[in-house]
Amino acid sequence: MTQRHERRSFERYFDNAATSFPKPPEVAREISRYLNEIGGPYGRSSYGRAVEVSRAVEETRDLLASFTGCRDPEHVCFCANATTALNTVLKGMDLRGKEVLVSPLEHNAVMRPLEQLRKRHGLEFNILSARSDGRIDVDKIVHHLSQRTGLVIIAHQSNVNGVIQPVAEIKSAVGDIPVLVDAAQSLGSTPVRIDDWKIDFLAFTGHKSLLGPTGTGGLFIRDESRLDSLTAGGTGSKSEEFAMPHFLPDKFEAGTPNIAGIFGLRAALKNVPGEGHTRDDFLDFVRELKRIQKLHVFSSASEEHQGKVVSLTHQSMEIVAFAQKLNETYGLETRIGLHCAPLAHMNLGTFPVGTVRISPSRYHTPQDFEMVLGALATVAREG
Amino acid sequence: MAMLFLFESTRVVIKAEEALRDSKIPCKVVPVPRDVSSECGMALDVDSDRCENAIQVLSAMNIRAIPAERNV
Numbered sequence: 001m002t003q004r005h006e007r008r009s010f011e012r013y014f015d016n017a018a019t020s021f022p023k024p025p026e027v028a029r030e031i032s033r034y035l036n037e038i039g040g041p042y043g044r045s046s047y048g049r050a051v052e053v054s055r056a057v058e059e060t061r062d063l064l065a066s067f068t069g070c071r072d073p074e075h076v077c078f079c080a081n082a083t084t085a086l087n088t089v090l091k092g093m094d095l096r097g098k099e100v101l102v103s104p105l106e107h108n109a110v111m112r113p114l115e116q117l118r119k120r121h122g123l124e125f126n127i128l129s130a131r132s133d134g135r136i137d138v139d140k141i142v143h144h145l146s147q148r149t150g151l152v153i154i155a156h157q158s159n160v161n162g163v164i165q166p167v168a169e170i171k172s173a174v175g176d177i178p179v180l181v182d183a184a185q186s187l188g189s190t191p192v193r194i195d196d197w198k199i200d201f202l203a204f205t206g207h208k209s210l211l212g213p214t215g216t217g218g219l220f221i222r223d224e225s226r227l228d229s230l231t232a233g234g235t236g237s238k239s240e241e242f243a244m245p246h247f248l249p250d251k252f253e254a255g256t257p258n259i260a261g262i263f264g265l266r267a268a269l270k271n272v273p274g275e276g277h278t279r280d281d282f283l284d285f286v287r288e289l290k291r292i293q294k295l296h297v298f299s300s301a302s303e304e305h306q307g308k309v310v311s312l313t314h315q316s317m318e319i320v321a322f323a324q325k326l327n328e329t330y331g332l333e334t335r336i337g338l339h340c341a342p343l344a345h346m347n348l349g350t351f352p353v354g355t356v357r358i359s360p361s362r363y364h365t366p367q368d369f370e371m372v373l374g375a376l377a378t379v380a381r382e383g
Numbered sequence: 384m385a386m387l388f389l390f391e392s393t394r395v396v397i398k399a400e401e402a403l404r405d406s407k408i409p410c411k412v413v414p415v416p417r418d419v420s421s422e423c424g425m426a427l428d429v430d431s432d433r434c435e436n437a438i439q440v441l442s443a444m445n446i447r448a449i450p451a452e453r454n455v
Contacts, residue, residue, distance in 0.1 A: 043392075043393030043425065044393075045425075046414045046424055046425045050424070050425075051397075051400075051412045054393050054425070055397055057393075058394050073394075235392075236392075237392045238391075249394060250392050
């Protein structure tokens with residue numbers, strides 16, 4: 001007999017690393033308000049509606065700067081998502097003849113543009129030395145550096161095992177070599193401190209732990225002279241010229257931004273919900289997960305570096321069958337496979353099959369974690 | 384006579400407007416006259432008797448503004 005639980009849908013949704021759900025109710029309300037009541041462009045005109053929209057967009061930029069510990073909001077440029085932000089850096093930098101260093105847990109949003117650059121221009125990339133969980137060994141960074149090192153790329157938090165990289169220490173170890181941090185998984189659930197870390201670029205998305213809508217994100221750029229624009233088009237500035245503006249943020253904001261999405265993102269930033277669980281509750285969950293027989297858990301070896309994502313496999317049950325059982329019997333929604341991070345799975349030993357990934361939302365409670373643990377234990381035992 | 388302040392980007396116009404309003408200097412967002420410039424669609428219109436104040440406020444906040452006279 002199946003044990004379907006009659007619960008509100010989000011309590012079964014443990015795929016927040018893909019996209020978060022639910023969102024604060026103000027997010028949809030503000031998107032709707034823009035679409036139904038306000039309308040109008042960002043900049044480009046001076047009538048009241050355009051000014052109101054422009055104020056909203058700039059307020060969102062200010063909020064994002066504050067959230068990321070950045071003193072200069074004009075250095076935060078809106079992008080459609082973290083993938084676009086990462087592509088902006090990788091394709092905008094002059095990396096000819098250079099080598100790029102990456103963590104072993106990078107997402108394909110980094111690896112695919114790097115592979116494109118490798119095929120087109122012979123760009124070389126290598127993986128930094130790390131522990132078995134993928135956390136970079138900072139002491140060994142120096143052995144990787146050379147005159148050819150042009151960029152270091154770090155996923156702040158792995159979307160597979162939740163490992164949080166020591167960004168400040170990494171930047172300190174590489175010195176003047178530019179560091180690009182992919183904060184797609186971390187921003188909103190793990191502190192991000194751009195200026196304290198002294199990093200050069202930070203890519204982020206609005207639709208994961210920031211609880212904003214899809215189609216929003218951004219890129220922090222410390223020194224805009226290091227990058228060419230990825231996309232060229234209208235900016236509402238320097239309109240008499242064919243060349244893209246050289247100043248921020250316009251240099252990297254060609255075209256109409258996702259204004260409706262930015263209204264929603266602003267609402268998310270201004271209405272952060274109380275936490276349904278503490279960091280200790282999640283760490284307890286991971287500890288209990290590791291006690292379940294027949295499961296192999298992929299997490300950080302150090303709790304200090306554990307973010308709110310964890311993966312698992314079963315010693316004999318195939319991951320598709322395992323996840324299907326969780327879903328059909330308990331309604332649990334998890335993600336299986338490579339999570340668009342084949343490099344991470346290669347380094348964790350789970351390639352090519354992948355893992356079952358569990359990623360809670362801010363709203364989940366310790367009771368929800370107990371429910372998941374019970375379901376996992378039962379399915380694992382029966383497998 | 385009013386003064387127009389022109390700015391290089393939408394963000395700077397909005398921040399300038401905010402700064403002037405916080406300093407109780409009345410200003411109005413207006414279209415950029417074509418005979419003045421083809422810079423971004425917005426400019427700030429400030430009464431000429433408050434222009435000096437406006438320049439001081441914007442300068443203190445490191446907001447680069449290009450003043451232009453216009454006949455009212």
